[in-house]
Amino acid sequence: MNKTVLKTALCVALASSMFVGCTSTTKTTTQKKEIKKPTKDSQGRPLWVSNPDFGGNIGVVSIVSKKKIKNKKKLHYIAKLKAQAAFESRKGTRVDANSQASISSDGSSSYEENIKTSSNSVQTVSLIEKAKFEDKDNYYLWMVKEK
Numbered sequence: 001m002n003k004t005v006l007k008t009a010l011c012v013a014l015a016s017s018m019f020v021g022c023t024s025t026t027k028t029t030t031q032k033k034e035i036k037k038p039t040k041d042s043q044g045r046p047l048w049v050s051n052p053d054f055g056g057n058i059g060v061v062s063i064v065s066k067k068k069i070k071n072k073k074k075l076h077y078i079a080k081l082k083a084q085a086a087f088e089s090r091k092g093t094r095v096d097a098n099s100q101a102s103i104s105s106d107g108s109s110s111y112e113e114n115i116k117t118s119s120n121s122v123q124t125v126s127l128i129e130k131a132k133f134e135d136k137d138n139y140y141l142w143m144v145k146e147k
Helices: 002-024 071-086
Strands: 059-063 093-094 101-106 108-112 124-125 127-134 139-144
Touching: 059 071, 059 127, 071 127, 071 139
Parallel strands: 093 124
Antiparallel strands: 059 139, 101 108, 127 139
């Protein structure tokens, strides 16, 4: 009986060591490749230029030609006014800003805005400047509804 118990104990010990060896874990690391989403369109402009609601925002893009206006502050000011006007053209929306401008440099540029509505369901919103971009010919301003 001693031999049988000894053989059984030996077999159990051998099987246990093989089982432990088979189930030992080795740490393997896998690196995830980040898939970069495109940030520019085929013409090299930011994606928001052609999609003002990019990234889940509610926005507008104003484009001002740089041919007649060379001053950057004036370009930005006019772009901001155009963006506000474009956003207000959405039905039932009023941008919380005074929109009167008069700019005269090598010509006379002016913009006035008086919006009257007969409806009581006008929504007042605030716009924030999200980004700006320039190419050779134009100045782009992206404004989005403040969340």
